[in-house]
Amino acid sequence: MTADDRKDSLMAALRRLAPGTRLREGLDQILRARTGGLIVVGDGPEVLELCSGGFELDVELTPAHLYELAKMDGAIILSSDGRRIVRANVQLIPDPRVLSFETGIRHRTAERMARQTGALVIAISQRRNVITVYRGDLRYVLRDPALMLAKANQALATLERYRAVFLQALGHLTVLEFEDLVTAGDVAYVLGRAEQVRRIGQEIEGYTVELGTEGRLVRLQLDELLSGLENEYRLVVWDYVAEPGTEREALAALHALSPEELAQRAAVARCLGYAAQEDDESPLTPRGYRILHKVPRLPAAVIENLVRHFQRLPRILAATVDQLDEVEGIGGIRARAIKDGLRRLQDQAFLERRH
Secondary structure (H helix, E strand, O other), rough: OOHHHHHHHHHHHHHHHHOOOOOHHHHHHHHHHOOEEEEEEEOOOHHOOOOEEEEEEEEEEEHHHHHOOOOOEEEEEEOOHHHOEEEEEEEEEOOOOOOOOOOHHHHHHHHHHHHHOOOOOEEEEOOOOOOOEEEOEEEEEEEOOHHHHHHHHHHHHHHHHHHHHHHHHHHHHHHHHEEEEEEEHHHHHHHHHHHHHHHHHHHHHHHHHHHHHHHHHHHHHHHHHHHHHHHHHHHHHHHOOOOOOOOOHHHHHHHHHHHHHHHOOHHHHHHHHOOOOOOOOOEEEOOOOOHOOOEEEHHHOOOOOOOOOOOOHHHHOOOOOOHHOOOOOOOOHHHHHHHHHHHHHHHHHHHHHHH
């Protein structure tokens, strides 16, 4: 299982257990009563063959039912969709040879069941009063929503600061692009800031998943702060990647950089396909994707035709209306609109720099 697969699996589990769901409400009631509990979400043959005793129920899951059944010593088996209680007071018999790093019997059983079956298994500690989630070889301790909300708000403040730095760097890059003075160091700095913003956003995304209904306002603020930034990030890569057609590989390489590498401009430049020995001051010329996407009502297909025809942004900026008209999909009216749109963008970029 890749790191992305592991993350997706964990996020799927946390969505089922987020505040506002019936399952989480039942878990919280068990937690407050300090009775402890062991719950398996999954009633496939790989789970049932490891169950002994207990009794069948097949009733709808409600928080009250879950709380009352947890007072018994055995485990509770839920349907795979988590909507029904299938069995209760069950003894789980996982293979004792399955690796477990837990010490308590309940948690050791839960970890082995999760590793052996791949099912979502939840252990509620009677003494420590915490909820531990297992899925495959993943282990996660649910945190208090109030603490999570405080962390999310702190992360939002950090994201706002990093976003401002990224937008400032992006504005500076825009001016340099119009002046044809971009260097490898300029591009690497912008991409490093963009990747930092993306990672902080992903962290907050995890908070919103775990907060469930409690994280609605956090989600709204996150969406507002990240609006349009991912597209800007992607278009910078499309503008400066060394070999056209390797944009997705470049983005994946940027995502894989460690925090230390992200601060090294040479490491960021390598992700774009540039040699490590190239100087920060090596000149680069954008293809024009990002600037052209700012021209109103300009379809993506037309932008692609423009870049393919002229290859570099300075050539597009220097082109006359008649030369623009020669590109497929551009008539005289659109050619004049592109010329005027680019001129307005240039004036706006220079005006913002003076302020």
